[in-house]
Amino acid sequence: MTKIKEFWIKNKSEILKNGLAVFITLAIVLGVFLYWSQYKVVWFCDEIYSYFTANSAYSVGPRIEYGKWYDSQFVIDDMTPECGKFFKRTIHNAYTNVHPPIYYLTLHVMSLIMRPSISKWVGLSVNLICLIGICILLYALLFMITRKKVISSMITIAVCILPSMITNQMLIRMYCMMTAWAMLYILLAYILIQDINKKAKYALHILIACVTTCGFLTQYYFSTLAVGFTAAYAIYCITKRKWKDIILFGTSMASAVVAATIIWPRWITQVFSGYRGDAIIEKAFQLTQIFNNILAGIVRLSRLMFYDYYIIGIILVVVSLAFLIYKKDKDLPFMSMLLSASVFAGIIITHVTPDYIIDDRYFYMASAVGYVAIVLILVKAAGYIRIKNKNYMSYAVLAILLMFNVYTAQYNEMSIGYIDRSGDFDRKREILKEYSEYPWIYYGYEDWSLMQNYYDLALGSRFIAYNEWVDFDKTKCPADGEDFVILINTDFYTEDWEQEIILDKLRETECCEHEFEYMFNKGAIFYFVRHK
Numbered sequence: 418m419t420k421i422k423e424f425w426i427k428n429k430s431e432i433l434k435n436g437l438a439v440f441i442t443l444a445i446v447l448g449v450f451l452y453w454s455q456y457k458v459v460w461f462c463d464e465i466y467s468y469f470t471a472n473s474a475y476s477v478g479p480r481i482e483y484g485k486w487y488d489s490q491f492v493i494d495d496m497t498p499e500c501g502k503f504f505k506r507t508i509h510n511a512y513t514n515v516h517p518p519i520y521y522l523t524l525h526v527m528s529l530i531m532r533p534s535i536s537k538w539v540g541l542s543v544n545l546i547c548l549i550g551i552c553i554l555l556y557a558l559l560f561m562i563t564r565k566k567v568i569s570s571m572i573t574i575a576v577c578i579l580p581s582m583i584t585n586q587m588l589i590r591m592y593c594m595m596t597a598w599a600m601l602y603i604l605l606a607y608i609l610i611q612d613i614n615k616k617a618k619y620a621l622h623i624l625i626a627c628v629t630t631c632g633f634l635t636q637y638y639f640s641t642l643a644v645g646f647t648a649a650y651a652i653y654c655i656t657k658r659k660w661k662d663i664i665l666f667g668t669s670m671a672s673a674v675v676a677a678t679i680i681w682p683r684w685i686t687q688v689f690s691g692y693r694g695d696a697i698i699e700k701a702f703q704l705t706q707i708f709n710n711i712l713a714g715i716v717r718l719s720r721l722m723f724y725d726y727y728i729i730g731i732i733l734v735v736v737s738l739a740f741l742i743y744k745k746d747k748d749l750p751f752m753s754m755l756l757s758a759s760v761f762a763g764i765i766i767t768h769v770t771p772d773y774i775i776d777d778r779y780f781y782m783a784s785a786v787g788y789v790a791i792v793l794i795l796v797k798a799a800g801y802i803r804i805k806n807k808n809y810m811s812y813a814v815l816a817i818l819l820m821f822n823v824y825t826a827q828y829n830e831m832s833i834g835y836i837d838r839s840g841d842f843d844r845k846r847e848i849l850k851e852y853s854e855y856p857w858i859y860y861g862y863e864d865w866s867l868m869q870n871y872y873d874l875a876l877g878s879r880f881i882a883y884n885e886w887v888d889f890d891k892t893k894c895p896a897d898g899e900d901f902v903i904l905i906n907t908d909f910y911t912e913d914w915e916q917e918i919i920l921d922k923l924r925e926t927e928c929c930e931h932e933f934e935y936m937f938n939k940g941a942i943f944y945f946v947r948h949k
Contacts, residue, residue: 456836462868471524483887520591540589547597580832598632629673645761714764721784737798759787906941
C-alpha cells in the first residue's frame with residue numbers, strides 16, 4: 418500500500434507547493450472570518466453562559482439579586498477568570514451544567530490570556546484556532562483523495578465559507594470545536610480505511626479513539642457522527658469480508674466510551690437524567706414520529722448547505738451518486754460513509770432533541786461533514802466529463818459553489834447568524850456609553866432575557882434589575898431621584914402593550930413623576946427617564 422509520505426514528501430518541491438496551497442487557503446478563509454467578525458455581536462444568552470461556565474465563581478447563572486444595586490465591575494467579574502484558580506471552578510461549573518468540559522476549559526485559557534477583557538474576541542479566538550485546524554485537516558484529507566492541490570484548496574474554501582459554517586464560526590459555543598474534532602476524525606478514518614500506513618495501524622486506532630473521546634467531551638452530539646460512521650464502515654467491511662477491521666474499529670469506538678466515562682463520568686447523568694436528559698429520552702421513544710423526523714433531519718441538513726435551493730441540491734447529489742456508482746469510482750465508498758454518517762447524525766439529533774430547544778447549531782458539525790462529501794461527489798462526477806481531455810468541469814462546479822456561498826452569505830440576511838449587519842448593536846453600545854454615568858434599571862420577565870442584555874450592563878456605572886416577582890416599590894423613586902435609563906425586555910420581541918405596562922408602573926410611583934424619552938429598540942427597549 419502507498420505510504421503517507423508518498424502523498425506529501427515526494428520531494429522538496431511538493432512540500433513547498435502544498436505548503437503554499439495551504440497558506441493561500443488559510444489566508445482566504447481567515448480573511449472571510451475577519452470580515453464577518455466585524456459584525457459579530459454578543460447578545461445570545463447561551464454565549465453569556467459560555468463565559469459564565471468557563472470563568473464564573475458562581476456556577477453557570479448570574480448571581481444578581483433582583484431589587485439590588487450593582488456596579489459594572491460586578492458583570493466583568495462574573496465573566497472573567499480569577500488568577501490562581503485556573504481550571505477548578507471551570508470543571509465545577511461544567512459539572513453542574515448539561516455540557517462536557519473541554520470547550521469551557523479552552524475558553525478559560527483564552528480568558529486568562531486576555532484577562533480582564535470580556536471582548537467578543539475572547540470567544541472568537543477559540544473558534545479561530547479551530548478554524549485553522551479545520552482548514553489544514555480538510556486540505557490534507559482532500560489532497561489524499563484528489564491528489565490535486567487547486568481542487569483541494571477550492572473545496573476547503575467552499576466548505577469554510579459555507580454560510581452555516583460562518584455562523585458556526587461566529588457562535589461563541591462549542592460547535593466550531595466539535596466540527597474541528599470531526600474533521601480530524603474523518604481524516605484518521607480515511608487513513609485507516611485506505612490502509613495508508615500499515616506500521617502505524619494500531620497507533621492510528623488509538624488516536625481515533627482519543628479524538629472520539631475529545632469530540633464527545635466537547636459536545637455529546639459528536640457521538641451521532643461517530644456511531645453513524647462506524648455503522649456505515651461496518652456495512653462496508655461486511656461486504657468486503659474485512660472482519661478484523663470491523664473488530665478493530667469497533668474496539669476503538671468502545672474504548673472511547675470507556676475513556677470518556679473514566680475522565681468524565683458525569684456524562685451519564687447529564688445525558689440520561691435531569692430536565693434535559695429526561696426530555697431527550699421522552700422524545701427518543703416517540704416512535705410514531707420517526708418518519709417525520711427522518712424527513713425533517715434531511716431537509717434541515719440540506720437547507721444548511723443549499724438554502725432555498727435545497728431541492729435542486731438533493732437532486733444533483735442523487736444523480737451524481739448514481740453516476741459514480743455506474744462509473745465504479747474508487748472513492749465512492751468513503752464518500753458514501755461520510756454522507757451516511759452526516760445524514761444519520763442529522764436524523765438522530767432531530768429525533769432526540771426536544772422541540773423547544775432544537776436549533777440549527779446542533780447540526781453544524783453534521784452539515785459540514787455532509788458538505789465535504791457532497792462537494793466531493795459533485796466534483797468527482799463532473800471530473801468524468803472531459804473537454805479536450807481536460808478536467809474543466811470540476812473547476813466549473815467548484816467555481817459555481819464558491820460563488821453561490823459568497824452570494825448567499827452577502828445577500829441572504831438570514832444565512833449567517835449571531836451577527837448584526839445593520840450596525841445597530843454597535844450604535845446602541847455607543848449611545849449607552851454616553852449614558853453610562855446615569856443609573857440603569859433593567860426589567861424583564863425571564864432570567865434568560867436578562868442574559869441577552871448582561872453584556873451591555875458592563876457599560877454602565879451601576880444598575881438594578883427587576884421582574885414580575887420582585888417589582889418596583891411604588892412608595893419610592895427607583896433611582897432615588899436621579900434621571901435614569903430603563904431597559905425593558907419582557908421577551909425577545911417586546912410588544913408595545915407590554916412595555917406600556919412597565920412604564921405605567923413607573924408612572925404610578927407615588928413620590929415622583931417621570932417623563933420618558935424613547936432611545937431605541939435593539940435587544941431591549943431603551944428609554945431615558947427624566948424626573949419632572
